[in-house]
Amino acid sequence: MRRPKDYLLLYFKGVSMGGADVIPGVSGGTIAFITGIYEELINSLKSIDGTAIRLLLSLRIGECWKRVNGNFLVTVLAGILTSLISLARLMTYLLEFHPIPVWSFFFGLILVSSPLIMRDIHQWSFSSVLSFIIGAVIAYAITILSPTETPTNLFFIFFCGALAICAMILPGISGAFVLLLIGKYEYMINALIVLDFPVIIVFATGCLLGLIGFSHVLSWILTHYRFPTLAMLAGFMIGSLNKVWPWKEVVSYRLNHDGIQVPAFDKSVWPARFLEVSGQDPQIFYSILFAAAGIFLVVAIEKTASYLRSKQ
Numbered sequence: 001m002r003r004p005k006d007y008l009l010l011y012f013k014g015v016s017m018g019g020a021d022v023i024p025g026v027s028g029g030t031i032a033f034i035t036g037i038y039e040e041l042i043n044s045l046k047s048i049d050g051t052a053i054r055l056l057l058s059l060r061i062g063e064c065w066k067r068v069n070g071n072f073l074v075t076v077l078a079g080i081l082t083s084l085i086s087l088a089r090l091m092t093y094l095l096e097f098h099p100i101p102v103w104s105f106f107f108g109l110i111l112v113s114s115p116l117i118m119r120d121i122h123q124w125s126f127s128s129v130l131s132f133i134i135g136a137v138i139a140y141a142i143t144i145l146s147p148t149e150t151p152t153n154l155f156f157i158f159f160c161g162a163l164a165i166c167a168m169i170l171p172g173i174s175g176a177f178v179l180l181l182i183g184k185y186e187y188m189i190n191a192l193i194v195l196d197f198p199v200i201i202v203f204a205t206g207c208l209l210g211l212i213g214f215s216h217v218l219s220w221i222l223t224h225y226r227f228p229t230l231a232m233l234a235g236f237m238i239g240s241l242n243k244v245w246p247w248k249e250v251v252s253y254r255l256n257h258d259g260i261q262v263p264a265f266d267k268s269v270w271p272a273r274f275l276e277v278s279g280q281d282p283q284i285f286y287s288i289l290f291a292a293a294g295i296f297l298v299v300a301i302e303k304t305a306s307y308l309r310s311k312q
Helices: 004-022 028-034 038-046 050-057 061-067 070-097 099-118 126-145 154-164 175-181 185-194 197-224 226-244 271-278 284-311
Strands: 248-255 261-268
Touching: 004 028, 004 070, 004 175, 028 038, 038 070, 038 197, 050 061, 061 070, 070 099, 070 185, 099 226, 099 284, 126 175, 126 226, 154 175, 154 197, 175 185, 175 226, 185 197, 197 226, 248 271
Parallel strands: none
Antiparallel strands: 248 261
């Protein structure tokens, strides 16, 4: 039986998970693992099944709530939501006024996350190598083929929520990273800032349904095809580095919904080329510094997780 102070601590663990999910490259699932609530989270999500739905429809609310560990889920989700809303404005400011250091930080986060995932692949086989290559190729293709802004209709927002929420139950890949890759990271950050409730509600619904569905699917995949799955995730992150490369050259422009000219397509360039085409300082020193900070953060999280596992 949890006491009030236990739920307060649980709430702050949710806050930590939400903070991680705002940053591309840091997984909320990893934070859940470090703070010791990962297994309870997975088991609670998997308990939202046909039996739980039948209990709810028959108005046996108490039994349903107990079956899905409702107090736990609501407390954690409340912490996550609090963190997402409070950090959204900060991330928007940083991306607008300090883009190169921020993207460099993200680059470092994602760069080091891939080998950390591969470290858990204890036996490399042909299928694992092939999965790694496929993941890298698919991710890179997405970064060069997709426009910088994907559709904003509510159906696509629902899909984004369902896809990004995988990070909640899969340590090693970030929900913010997934949104970044499909061009909806800044869009969802802005929706949180201005409290665009239709977008937030649809996205949250996608998250909820995706969370329930993927908790079963991913659990089965990781049980039966763990090493190829991890290899594909690692390759996916390597291939996506093109998306967070700090220096971009705009290839073409378009008009947004407000009639303002914004970039439509861009490509990654070297810092010297960036200086030539934009006339802006490429900030190489700060780029290296913040990329190193991102690497340090992920390694520190991983070391903390290893230490806690050894204590258990």
